[in-house]
Every structure is written in structure tokens, then in C-alpha cells.
Amino acid sequence: CQVDLSTLSKEQTHKLEMPLEEGEGCLVLLVTLTASAAVTISDLSVNSLEDQKEREEILKRYSPMTMFRNMKDVGFLQVKVIRAEALMAADVTGKDSFSKSDPFCVVELNNDRLLTHTVYKNLNPEWNKIFTFNIKDIHSVLEVTVYDEDRDRSADFLGKVAIPLLSV
Helix, strand or coil, X not given: CCCCHHHCCECCEEEXXXXXXXXXXXXXXXXXXXCCCCCEEEEXXXXXXXXXXXXXXXXXXXXXXXXXXXXXXXXXXXXXXXXXXXXXXXXXXXXXXXXXXXXXXXXXXXCEEEECCCCCCCCCCEEEEEEEEEECCCCCEEEEEEEECCCCCCCEEEEEEEEEHHHC
């Protein structure tokens, strides 16, 4: 299976459903073409800040001697998305009286947007993800939004929190 990335518009997330070459089913991808290489997602169990060498490089990068080399590089923000609790049930099934949601989380800072995986049929999902963003403006606002995934229509809004970086 191949994807021609030149056909996709920039700075917009595209949902691609790619049929598997061997076997049945398809792979659903969310693809965003962006110029930003400063955002990362990792599992909570693999925290790069615990690596002494990584910490030393960060301290060197933002030391008083070097911090004014790039005025647009204010620092970085590491967001740990652990879990959500007591979410609203968005999926109503006729088979039983228990309604559930298929929640996923979107973390946004300026034009950078990262997503967690979807936890199916759960009102108390655990994601355990670490998102790292470069900060270019201390007046930016971090937005964390939780949606319910729906296969046949757009995602349902479950909740949102906005955190000004100046308050962190």
C-alpha cells in the first residue's frame, strides 16, 4: 500500500483508510503534514527526561550563555496525559443498559496537534502518554480536548480544558 503525500494539504489532519495487502481489514491513519519537527509522543514508561544525557543537553541548550541564540526558542513543555475519569457516555447500545464511549484525547499548542490512541468502550480511559512541544510564545494556551470516536460520523465532543502557559 502506498500513499502519495503530495496530494495531501499541509497543516491539516487527514483520515486515511488503507486496505491491508494480506488478509482482511484496513488500517486507519491520521496523517498531518507539518513543518514542525519539535513535537513528540512517547509512552509514560519511556521518559526521556530521566535519561541523564538528555537532561544535560537540555540544560546546556537553555543555559544563560546560550539561551539568547534563538529568541523564538523559549523552551519546551512536556505534557503527561495519564487518564480521564467519569466521562459522559456517548455511545448508546440497544443490547444492554450500559452506555459507553470510545474516548481519545487531542493535545494542542499553537499549530501543533497530537492525539492519543482510542480506548474503546470505556468511561475511565488510561492513555499513559507523554507529549513534548517546543514553546515559541509564553502567551500560548495548551488545549486538551476529549472526543468520542465514531466510525460512521465525526467525533463527539466530551470535554475540554484550556491552560494558559503563563499559569504553569
